[in-house]
Amino acid sequence: METLVEFFSFKYINIGYVVFGTVLLSISSSIVGCFTFVKKKSLVGDVVSHAILPGICIAFIISDSKDPFFLIVGAFITGWTSILVMDAITRNTKIKEDAATGLALSVFFGVGILLMTHIQHSGNANQSGLDTFLFGKAAALIGEDLVAFSIIAIIVLLIVFLFFKEFKLISFDPNFAKAIGLPIKKMEILLTSVTVLAVVTGVQAVGVVLMAAMLITPAAAARFWTNQLSKMILLAALFGAFSGVSGAFISYSAPSMPTGPWMVMILSIIAIISFFFAPKKGILIRQLRRVAIRRQLLEENLLKTFYRIGENSTNYFNKVNENDLGLIRNFSPKQLTNGLKKLKKNGYINKALSQWYLTNDGYEKGKRITRLHRLWELYLTEYLRIAPDHVHEDADTIEHVITPELESRLEKLLDYPTTDPHSSAIPK
Amino acid sequence: MANHTIIPAENPALEVHDLTVSYEKKPVLWGIDFTIPKGALCGIIGPNGAGKSTLIKAIMKLVDINSGYVKIFNKELDSIRKQVSYVPQRESVDWDFPASVIDVALMGRYSRLGLFKKPRKADKDAAMKALEMVGMDMFSKRQISQLSGGQQQRVFLARALVQEAEIYLLDEPFAGVDAATEKSIVEILKNLASQGKTIIAVHHDLQSVENYFDWVLLLNLRLVSCGPISEVFTPSLLEEAYGGKLTLLSEVGDLVKKGEFKAREKQ
Numbered sequence: 251m252e253t254l255v256e257f258f259s260f261k262y263i264n265i266g267y268v269v270f271g272t273v274l275l276s277i278s279s280s281i282v283g284c285f286t287f288v289k290k291k292s293l294v295g296d297v298v299s300h301a302i303l304p305g306i307c308i309a310f311i312i313s314d315s316k317d318p319f320f321l322i323v324g325a326f327i328t329g330w331t332s333i334l335v336m337d338a339i340t341r342n343t344k345i346k347e348d349a350a351t352g353l354a355l356s357v358f359f360g361v362g363i364l365l366m367t368h369i370q371h372s373g374n375a376n377q378s379g380l381d382t383f384l385f386g387k388a389a390a391l392i393g394e395d396l397v398a399f400s401i402i403a404i405i406v407l408l409i410v411f412l413f414f415k416e417f418k419l420i421s422f423d424p425n426f427a428k429a430i431g432l433p434i435k436k437m438e439i440l441l442t443s444v445t446v447l448a449v450v451t452g453v454q455a456v457g458v459v460l461m462a463a464m465l466i467t468p469a470a471a472a473r474f475w476t477n478q479l480s481k482m483i484l485l486a487a488l489f490g491a492f493s494g495v496s497g498a499f500i501s502y503s504a505p506s507m508p509t510g511p512w513m514v515m516i517l518s519i520i521a522i523i524s525f526f527f528a529p530k531k532g533i534l535i536r537q538l539r540r541v542a543i544r545r546q547l548l549e550e551n552l553l554k555t556f557y558r559i560g561e562n563s564t565n566y567f568n569k570v571n572e573n574d575l576g577l578i579r580n581f582s583p584k585q586l587t588n589g590l591k592k593l594k595k596n597g598y599i600n601k602a603l604s605q606w607y608l609t610n611d612g613y614e615k616g617k618r619i620t621r622l623h624r625l626w627e628l629y630l631t632e633y634l635r636i637a638p639d640h641v642h643e644d645a646d647t648i649e650h651v652i653t654p655e656l657e658s659r660l661e662k663l664l665d666y667p668t669t670d671p672h673s674s675a676i677p678k
Numbered sequence: 679m680a681n682h683t684i685i686p687a688e689n690p691a692l693e694v695h696d697l698t699v700s701y702e703k704k705p706v707l708w709g710i711d712f713t714i715p716k717g718a719l720c721g722i723i724g725p726n727g728a729g730k731s732t733l734i735k736a737i738m739k740l741v742d743i744n745s746g747y748v749k750i751f752n753k754e755l756d757s758i759r760k761q762v763s764y765v766p767q768r769e770s771v772d773w774d775f776p777a778s779v780i781d782v783a784l785m786g787r788y789s790r791l792g793l794f795k796k797p798r799k800a801d802k803d804a805a806m807k808a809l810e811m812v813g814m815d816m817f818s819k820r821q822i823s824q825l826s827g828g829q830q831q832r833v834f835l836a837r838a839l840v841q842e843a844e845i846y847l848l849d850e851p852f853a854g855v856d857a858a859t860e861k862s863i864v865e866i867l868k869n870l871a872s873q874g875k876t877i878i879a880v881h882h883d884l885q886s887v888e889n890y891f892d893w894v895l896l897l898n899l900r901l902v903s904c905g906p907i908s909e910v911f912t913p914s915l916l917e918e919a920y921g922g923k924l925t926l927l928s929e930v931g932d933l934v935k936k937g938e939f940k941a942r943e944k945q
Contacts, residue, residue, distance in 0.1 A: 288775055412794055419785055423771045429738045429764035430789035430841070431756070477821040479776045 271391040272494035278403040279452035280490030283465035299461030301332030303362025318398040329446040386457035388509035456510030471521040474528035557616030569605035623649040624670035638671035685905030687715035691876035697746035704935035712904040719871040724897035763843035786840030808836040828859030848879040
């Protein structure tokens with residue numbers, strides 16, 4: 251707790267810088283990542299992050315300095331070139347996009363490593379620290395580096411804000427964008443430039459290898475929570491910012507912990523949580539819904555069975571024991587115990603001396619399910635010309651699905667029938 | 679081959695002159711030359727692979743052309759884009775894209791809005807009105823991935839209607855839509871044509887051509903006929919368009935591609 255207070259009081263000005271820097275970098279890459287994500291170009295970020303390495307090395311060799319301005323220019327140029335190379339390969343050869351992506355990534359990175367090794371063995375005293383680009387150096391993001399990268403991050407944010415509408419359209423429907431006269435080439439160039447810039451700055455925090463995660467993970471996680479691009483971008487930015495603060499805090503409270511990898515770890519955790527718990531799309535919710543449906547099926551099947559027994563004895567409120575139910579339909583003992591308990595709780599049946607009987611509500615519900623079952627059987631035989639002995643299983647499912655609205659349409663279509671294909675009465 | 683099957687239009691809304699287009703270096707449209715009058719409801723008809731979509735795309739400058747030119751109301755497309763509305767094939771986009779129905783309809787206003795401007799109330803009203811016309815106003819907030827094929831097509835049409843253009847080019851507006859949607863789309867198109875708008879739609883189903891269109895363009899790599907439906911929608915011309923007589927043309931096209939020739943020596 252004490253560390254937390256100390257951290258957020260920004261007692262040491264450097265902490266403030268580091269937090270500011272990492273948050274800004276991760277926000278800009280998260281936002282740009284949303285566009286690469288919806289354009290299904292997720293791997294582009296990976297290629298670009300690897301392809302900036304040779305640019306950094308060349309810029310260093312030419313300028314003989316680690317001035318961030320030169321390094322950024324170099325990184326930007328080779329990052330862009332890698333995208334052009336990928337496009338050229340897919341356009342002019344039979345090589346498909348995935349292979350072109352792999353090719354561009356490994357060739358550019360290979361050249362980068364080659365140059366890096368050369369520089370390291372050249373005896374240039376100035377070179378120390380250049381290799382931090384490989385793994386990031388968020389915790390050392392201070393001074394003119396911080397200024398340079400923050401400016402870029404702000405430019406990236408500004409451009410996305412100004413051109414949001416256009417970026418959205420070219421991501422969704424480039425043909426239409428072109429047809430309404432949008433300068434689509436220029437827009438694509440702008441969006442790609444913003445992507446390359448976001449990667450160039452993001453690499454500062456997490457390094458070449460983890461950069462793809464910074465770009466894509468927030469977008470992928472945000473997509474689980476919303477169906478709107480603007481909200482998705484906002485959420486991704488939030489996730490990115492949170493990971494920036496947490497990464498900086500973790501490495502502050504435990505100095506042996508690196509900032510960048512922790513940011514990616516935090517993002518991954520957010521993504522996993524989204525994957526499981528997001529409403530509508532999350533796995534957990536879908537699983538719960540499946541369980542609820544299974545329970546509904548069991549309850550309705552039990553009520554239907556009660557009704558069938560009542561039909562046979564012409565007294566729908568007769569007391570029934572579990573064996574009687576089992577004679578009509580196969581229920582496992584566990585299903586019987588759970589299902590009957592639940593039905594009693596919901597007021598559809600009552601118990602008297604280890605025997606069960608329908609309440610009025612239970613009778614109505616059992617009747618409705620039976621009715622839907624038989625209506626559907628009739629529909630199948632009359633409209634789909636399916637043989638009467640083939641319709642039962644299908645109706646067993648559909649009886650649980652039909653809404654009251656569909657029910658009345660079905661009835662009307664079949665002209666208010668009274669008997670099903672097996673001559674059983676369709677209850678009113 | 680007699681040329682009288684290509685009937686020139688007076689007061690043409692669209693003029694296509696000597697258009698040749700290649701797809702992946704293979705010529706798929708050869709010397710296309712026709713005019714369509716203002717206010718026509720024109721169907722582009724032809725077998726699979728006849729180049730129908732390519733023709734629409736070439737008119738919209740979405741594909742490069744090897745030769746020829748296109749004029750709309752006697753002007754270059756670029757100077758008149760706001761009066762031209764294009765409905766791409768439904769399958770050409772990813773419907774999982776995070777957007778709602780009204781978002782897509784609003785895209786039709788983007789050219790009017792210009793850069794840096796966000797859609798305002800008036801734009802949203804216009805989008806809602808267009809959605810109402812296609813019967814999708816009830817679904818304006820719905821995520822587009824939840825729409826049926828017919829509903830997707832209606833949304834695309836709404837986006838085009840929002841543009842309030844003079845000429846509409848539709849690429850397969852009836853592909854994979856339900857009968858009710860097809861009927862209501864035809865009604866909307868007929869209504870537009872009666873207001874003097876020019877409609878050009880790629881169409882597949884020969885049965886309904888006569889009910890839907892008053893002008894027809896028969897295409898099979900080259901132009902077979904173009905004119906009022908009573909004059910050019912004849913069994914012999916249909917036979918010519920669908921008969922596959924010109925396998926030679928497509929084989930030459932393959933050779934052009936293989937040898938990486940240019941479709942025109944000078945471009």
